[in-house]
Each structure stands twice: as C-alpha cells, then as structure tokens.
Amino acid sequence: MNSLLIPGGSAPAPTGETTGQSLDEPMKTNGEPSTVLTLSQVGKSFGTLRVLKGIDLQVQRSEVVCLIGPSGSGKSTLLRSMAFLEEYDEGEIRIEGQLLGWQDTDKGRRRAPQSQINQVRRNVGMVFQQFNLWPHMTALGNVCEALRRVRKLSADDAKKRGMAMLDKVGLAHKAEAYPAQLSGGQQQRVAIARALAMEPHIMLFDEPTSALDPELVGEVLQVMKTLAKEGMTMVVVTHEMGFAAQVADSVIFLDQGEIVARGTPQQIFHNAEQPRLQQFLQNYLDRNAFWQDAKA
Ligand SMILES: Nc1ncnc2c1ncn2[C@@H]1O[C@H](COP(=O)(O)OP(=O)(O)OP(=O)(O)O)[C@@H](O)[C@H]1O
C-alpha cells in the first residue's frame, strides 16, 4: 500500500491511532515523550556485507541531527532503517518508545505485522533525494492523496490542509501545476509539503538537495531551516556542510557503518579529532577549493 501512495518510494503509510509510549521515556509536560527516536546497537547486513554496526543514537524532540559521511558509509541505510524501509537486523529502533518493525516472541524476534509497523511509524515523515511525485496529479493532488486515502479526510478538509502546507513551502500559487511544470526545487518543496501534511513528529531527509541544480538548492534548504526554527524534529543526511553547520544541534559522522564522531557543529567542523573525520572534511574542502580560488 505504501508504494501506491508514494510513487517510486515507500514513505510511511500510517494507519490506526498512536498509542502510549514506554514508561521509562522521559516525558515533556505536554505528555509527549521528549525522546522521539532511540537506536540501540542497530546493525544491518546485506548478505555478507555489514553496512551498519552497533549504532546508538537518540534524537530529542525539536532536535536537528545531521548525518554526514563518505559515499557508501551507510547513511541512507541508517535513515531508511528509521522508517523500516530497510529491515535492520540487530538491535532496536524505537519511535516515541515503540519498537519499530519487530516483535519479540517466545520463538525469538519476528517481523511485526504490517499494520503494526505502519502504526509505529505513522508519525515519521520522509523526504527522498528523488521527489517521487505522481506525474498525473497536480501539486495539491500530490499533497492531498495520502490525507484522503490514509487519514481519511474529506475532500474539503484535505484540500484545506493541503493548501496550508503548500503555502508553508511557498507554493500556494502552484497548487494546480503538474510536476512536469515545476522546477526540481519546487517539486522537492511539494514533496516536503506532502510529508508535512501528515503532521509527522519527526522528519527524515535523505540528501533532499543533491538531485537539484545548484541554484535551486537554497530554496529547499530555506524551507528546512524554517521547519527547524519552528521546532520540527529532523534527521538530515546531507552533503551541505554549510547547512549542517548552521542548523544542526548535533552532527554525526558515519564511516564504514559506524558512528566515528558526534558532536556540535563546532566540535565536528572546527575541532575534529578523529583522523577519518579530518580526512573527510579535508576531501570536502579540496573539492570545494576552486570556489575559494575563484573568489580570491
Ligand atoms: N539493497 C542493497 N543491497 C546490497 N547492498 C546495498 C544495498 N543498499 C546499500 N547497499 C550497500 O550498503 C552500503 C551503504 O550504502 P548506503 O546507500 O547506505 O550508503 P550512503 O552513505 O547513503 O552513500 P551515498 O552517500 O553514496 O548515498 C554500500 O556499500 C552499498 O553498496
């Protein structure tokens, strides 16, 4: 059903109602757990290739975590595991206290029923590098689709919420445009509006700007900055070091499936101690050096 809702992808297709959280989660005064996402010793292999190893991570409400690291280090696999689009096979991932994807039985761990998986991740929104919009639907139609089919909103209510979300990403005036009539940056903003319409508690972004022409990157980052300022909890895989430096509360450096370094942007970008991180940042600077030369 997920793939019906998001062409080419499988963003969470939530069903059912949110239920309680585990008792040991610290609570905020409004009754919501302050820890939105918890990963404990998460591992994942593709055949004999172990791509995630012992990942421990907590994301607090309103926190922005940026994941950086070389190509193939496991960033996408880790992010996709957080929505169970990849089946992690070691450890635990909990969303607001609820175990994602698996259930423990007398006979060991089993994949949870799909309805349960959908219910646990109903508050997780995901934005991919490829926008995955339906080409035959308008921008508004794309944003409203899951509201109608999953959240069962009336056509009027879906349209109202859809328009509000398009407005939020600065695209109310493009509501009736089809994806082919929109720039890449506009399509990505529609994809963000579509995810936001589901009122997620956490948004996961996988290199949302890397398929864009350079001049379109800024408009998408701006929307993400606004979301961060408004208190959205976010995990962002990005090669945009400037964005990570400006917006992240914490930056995680992944290499060969392991978290090699984590810290504030200041610690990661200005006081990097780990040789692998230093090397990664140096490569990044070298790649971008011609800008400095050109500017000089
Ligand atoms: N479906 C799959 N089957 C087999 N191997 C896979 C699969 N998906 C990813 N991998 C491998 O897992 C490792 C991590 O891949 P992943 O896509 O998570 O890296 P990444 O850090 O997101 O890289 P990039 O920056 O290039 O997007 C790589 O070695 C990749 O080849």
Ligand SMILES: [Mg+2]
């Ligand atoms: Mg990737």
